[in-house]
Amino acid sequence: MTDQSRALCVHLLTATGAVFAMLALLAAAQGEWSIMFLWLVVAFAVDGVDGPLARKYNVKTHAPRFDGVLLDLIIDYLTYVFIPAFALFQSGLLPGWMGWFAIIIITFASALYFADNRMKTSDNSFHGFPGCWNMLILVLFAIEPNFWVSLTLVAVLAVAMFLPLKFIHPVRTERWRAVSLPVALAWTFFAGWAAWVDFHPESWAHWGLVATSVYLIAVGIVQQVFPVKNQ
Numbered sequence: 001m002t003d004q005s006r007a008l009c010v011h012l013l014t015a016t017g018a019v020f021a022m023l024a025l026l027a028a029a030q031g032e033w034s035i036m037f038l039w040l041v042v043a044f045a046v047d048g049v050d051g052p053l054a055r056k057y058n059v060k061t062h063a064p065r066f067d068g069v070l071l072d073l074i075i076d077y078l079t080y081v082f083i084p085a086f087a088l089f090q091s092g093l094l095p096g097w098m099g100w101f102a103i104i105i106i107t108f109a110s111a112l113y114f115a116d117n118r119m120k121t122s123d124n125s126f127h128g129f130p131g132c133w134n135m136l137i138l139v140l141f142a143i144e145p146n147f148w149v150s151l152t153l154v155a156v157l158a159v160a161m162f163l164p165l166k167f168i169h170p171v172r173t174e175r176w177r178a179v180s181l182p183v184a185l186a187w188t189f190f191a192g193w194a195a196w197v198d199f200h201p202e203s204w205a206h207w208g209l210v211a212t213s214v215y216l217i218a219v220g221i222v223q224q225v226f227p228v229k230n231q
Contacts, residue, residue, distance in 0.1 A: 007054075007062035014050045014068060017043045017075035021083060028087050033141060036087060037195040040134050043079040045188055047072070052171060073114055076131075081110040084137040093140055094147055094154075102154045106133055109158045124172035125220055129160040135187070139213055142194045142206045166220035175223055180216070187212035 024039035050072070059068050085106040089099040110131040113119065121127050136157060140150050170177070170184035190208035197203050 003057065003062045006057045007059040010050060010053045010057055010059050011063055011066045011068060011071065013046060013053070014071050014075065017046050017079060020046070021075060021078040024079065024083050025086070028083060028090065031090070033087060033091060034195045034198045036083070037138050037141065038192065040079055040083065040138070041188060041192045041195060043075070044134065044191070047076065047079070048171065048184070048188070077110065077114055080131055080134045081107060081114075084134040088137050088140070091141070093144070094150055098147060098151050102151065105158045106154065109161050113161045121166055123175065124169055125223075126167040126169060128162055128165060128167070129157045130167055130169075131161060133157075135191075135213060135216075138191055138194070139209050142199050142203075142209055144201075166224050167217065168220040168223070170216065173220070175228065176219065180219060183212050183215050187216060
């Protein structure tokens with residue numbers, strides 16, 4: 001296989017995320033939330049591997065016809081933002097005006113964030129909460145907290161998208177990657193498990209989701225508080 005063929009295959013892999021997004025949306029339209037999240041977890045896994053493959057096979061040089069970054073952003077907006085926001089609203093987890101407030105703030109703020117040229121920091125982390133609403137909303141489906149708690153989390157994270165806070169990329173942020181990457185893989189496992197058992201309230205997957213989510217949200221801020229000494 002030539003370098004060009006390998007690079008093109010990476011683009012094709014990334015594009016499968018759009019198919020998984022459609023399958024997730026069809027499930028959501030029928031209220032099949034567990035199936036919807038299973039497809040989103042598959043899309044999340046693809047998103048985790050296509051970036052390293054794109055860098056390994058140098059897609060910008062060998063398959064320049066397709067913009068991998070733009071393709072990734074389009075699919076991420078569907079799978080990280082649009083479909084999870086629809087699920088949050090349609091499920092009734094946030095009733096009445098709360099649901100309207102949540103979908104408006106999530107979609108509006110995320111559209112701005114995804115177009116922000118300062119999205120990435122010098123260490124390949126994210127500048128502000130990176131719009132991973134799929135992760136938050138899956139956890140909300142799993143633990144079903146009081147709707148005021150859910151609304152507060154949505155509002156706080158929407159504001160955090162534009163604050164000078166660092167959120168790691170589990171693959172690309174080198175500092176503590178030996179811990180962060182396994183935690184991200186564990187989150188993916190727990191997410192799939194929780195969706196597979198239809199968010200059964202006694203599933204241990206819920207505790208794993210909460211623990212790994214807290215780490216992934218907080219670790220970048222901890223790195224800011226305790227910076228590398230030679231920086």
